Amino acid sequence: MRLLVIEDNKTLAYSLRQGFREEGFAVDVAADGEEGLWYAQSNPYDVIVLDLTLPKLDGLEVLRQIRKCGIASHVICLTARGATEDKVHALNLGADDYLAKPFAFEELLARVRSLCRRAYQRKDPIIRVADLEINTASRTVRRGGNLIQLSAREYALLEFLAFHAGEVVTRTMIWDHLYDFADESTSNVVDVHVCLLRKKIDTDTGHPLIHTRRGEGYILEDIPVPQHVGRERKR
Amino acid sequence: MTRLVPRSIRAKLALYVLLLLAVLVIGLLTSVYLLARRSIWQSFRDSLAAEARSFASMMEYERGGSFDIEIPESFLSRFDPVPGCEYYRVFDYLGRRLAVSRSLQKNTELWRPSPDWFRKARPGDDIFRKIRTEGEEKGLLTLKCLPRIEAGEQQNGESEKGKKGKARDTVSLQRAAIIVQVTQSTGPVRHLLSRLGTILLVGGFLTLAMATLGSRAVAHVGLRPIRNLASSVQRINEHTLGTRVPHRTLPDELIPLATKTNEMLSRLEKAFQREKRLTSDAAHEIRTPLSALITALEVALRKERSGEEYKETMIECLSSARNLKKLTDSLLFLAALDAGKVHAKPRPVNIRKLLDETIDIYRERAKKKSLPIGTNVSVQEATVEPDLLVPILNNLISNAIEYCRPGDSVSISAYKRASDSALCIEVADTGPGIPQSDIEKLFYRFYRGRQEGDTDIGHAGLGLAIAAKAAEAMGGRIEVESELGKGCTFRVVLR
Numbered sequence: 001m002r003l004l005v006i007e008d009n010k011t012l013a014y015s016l017r018q019g020f021r022e023e024g025f026a027v028d029v030a031a032d033g034e035e036g037l038w039y040a041q042s043n044p045y046d047v048i049v050l051d052l053t054l055p056k057l058d059g060l061e062v063l064r065q066i067r068k069c070g071i072a073s074h075v076i077c078l079t080a081r082g083a084t085e086d087k088v089h090a091l092n093l094g095a096d097d098y099l100a101k102p103f104a105f106e107e108l109l110a111r112v113r114s115l116c117r118r119a120y121q122r123k124d125p126i127i128r129v130a131d132l133e134i135n136t137a138s139r140t141v142r143r144g145g146n147l148i149q150l151s152a153r154e155y156a157l158l159e160f161l162a163f164h165a166g167e168v169v170t171r172t173m174i175w176d177h178l179y180d181f182a183d184e185s186t187s188n189v190v191d192v193h194v195c196l197l198r199k200k201i202d203t204d205t206g207h208p209l210i211h212t213r214r215g216e217g218y219i220l221e222d223i224p225v226p227q228h229v230g231r232e233r234k235r
Numbered sequence: 236m237t238r239l240v241p242r243s244i245r246a247k248l249a250l251y252v253l254l255l256l257a258v259l260v261i262g263l264l265t266s267v268y269l270l271a272r273r274s275i276w277q278s279f280r281d282s283l284a285a286e287a288r289s290f291a292s293m294m295e296y297e298r299g300g301s302f303d304i305e306i307p308e309s310f311l312s313r314f315d316p317v318p319g320c321e322y323y324r325v326f327d328y329l330g331r332r333l334a335v336s337r338s339l340q341k342n343t344e345l346w347r348p349s350p351d352w353f354r355k356a357r358p359g360d361d362i363f364r365k366i367r368t369e370g371e372e373k374g375l376l377t378l379k380c381l382p383r384i385e386a387g388e389q390q391n392g393e394s395e396k397g398k399k400g401k402a403r404d405t406v407s408l409q410r411a412a413i414i415v416q417v418t419q420s421t422g423p424v425r426h427l428l429s430r431l432g433t434i435l436l437v438g439g440f441l442t443l444a445m446a447t448l449g450s451r452a453v454a455h456v457g458l459r460p461i462r463n464l465a466s467s468v469q470r471i472n473e474h475t476l477g478t479r480v481p482h483r484t485l486p487d488e489l490i491p492l493a494t495k496t497n498e499m500l501s502r503l504e505k506a507f508q509r510e511k512r513l514t515s516d517a518a519h520e521i522r523t524p525l526s527a528l529i530t531a532l533e534v535a536l537r538k539e540r541s542g543e544e545y546k547e548t549m550i551e552c553l554s555s556a557r558n559l560k561k562l563t564d565s566l567l568f569l570a571a572l573d574a575g576k577v578h579a580k581p582r583p584v585n586i587r588k589l590l591d592e593t594i595d596i597y598r599e600r601a602k603k604k605s606l607p608i609g610t611n612v613s614v615q616e617a618t619v620e621p622d623l624l625v626p627i628l629n630n631l632i633s634n635a636i637e638y639c640r641p642g643d644s645v646s647i648s649a650y651k652r653a654s655d656s657a658l659c660i661e662v663a664d665t666g667p668g669i670p671q672s673d674i675e676k677l678f679y680r681f682y683r684g685r686q687e688g689d690t691d692i693g694h695a696g697l698g699l700a701i702a703a704k705a706a707e708a709m710g711g712r713i714e715v716e717s718e719l720g721k722g723c724t725f726r727v728v729l730r
Binding site for chain 2: 009011012014015016018019022053055078079080081101102103104105106
């Protein structure tokens, strides 16, 4: 999932970026309102973490502009002002959630994940595809009951595919949602990650779930395995 | 000690109204009583006079100076000598008794006028006295009047004309005059008067009693607008400062009060809002570095890290903690200035040295931005409080460096102003300048001017607020002149 953090306090912005990256999010950071708005308009972020007190362009104004442009990203507002009217105002302007500073990082993380699930219309934190079970709350993956260890990036990729289970996911979609500006933009980085994920999910079973659609992208789907494919493999 | 005059306006009003009413009622009733008494006594006297005249009409003056008296027996029964009887007497003009009631035949002596009055009083003159006989009060009227005069005499008098005849007439008439004394018990009159008195007294008391209730009621009704005003003022507390006292329905006298109250409320509300905003701004300024500190530590502790990473986090945390300390110091200093706890203790200071030392701290920063700092000091020594002046200068110089673009310049000068010989220390720059509309806001707490480039979190927008307060504590102030695009000048003016 790709996040945009708009926060002018450098230490806080840096810590949030590090914390979210380590949880497998792709994170971009903007230090003021104008920059934040530009970022939000140029990339399809899943969630925007927006500080309400910003230089150049006030957080509420950024929010208003974001909604005016029709950007569908979920927005969670951070503010040091605890006043109820501020919360109500922010929610009325189209914020999806609200968190007062100082907050616990765990709480912010949980709220951001919940917003991600909402972004893909999933209320159930557990996604099942055949015998693959992805728990988006505890971030654990089981195949046939066996726990599979994934890196944060691999998990994020699997989760993204799972959110779109049964649909083709293009390389551009993966690039837009799972990589931030700081990532090395080599053309095959997505393929490399998909390959690594496949090894962990599909290797020991005769029933692969991640399929390649040539010229289109990837799909996570429960397709019955044709017999000859099995034979080919045996050979 | 109990108060004679009550405290509440209502009771006071009621009391005053009651006192006024009491005076009016007592005055009115007393005059009614006095007038009634006078007219009752007058009519008593008139009835006595009428009786006396009826005696006179029963007498006839005959030729030769004798009187013919014909009093009917029925008329005389009243004057029988019984207890509580009445008396009458008739005298001629010389005081000789002509007739006397039977009741007076037993030696009872009545008052009689002087012989002089007998002779000189004119017919129709009377004297009214109250006398006391046999334990009873009676009214005694003594009337001089003319009896019936025999027809012949009268005709004679009329036929004879001329001065002589007229004089003789007068003389004979004087001789014919009789003096009648009649008594009548004053009992009925006194009874009537006492009844009237009782009625008036009871009526007066009832009136006053009703007036007491009435005046309280009137005061209650009359004071309703004041009570309404008081209750609407009472309902206002620090949470409902937005409410205003309704003044359209108030009587004219209370409108200034309501208007003033509303004005005061507006000022209070503004002050409260400012206070609230300040508190919320301060909370914000504290929470942000605090939040950064907490998040940095939380993220760092989420997994095992290398020593290098821990060190990085610690550096970040230290900078947040320093920001917090700086902010706390600023807020405490500002609070002390606000509370008037900072007192200037001026002493002679070498201004040139003080400026040089202050500027030296900023040379490095200015050099990095390639900003030349020029000085022009024409004051050697001045009496100032360096502990307050130096923070002001620090703030002004660091602001100038912060807001200037590379290639601009900063110049600092100190001089005695010719107009009022005040000590002026100026920090002028050729930076982007400040819009006129923002100049006033510069001194607001937590106000940050628009800043190009990097946003330094170490600065909470308190510097100029503190500088202005510190200048105030020294009995001076800070003046600002600016032209957009050409730079600005901050001048500390100390008298």
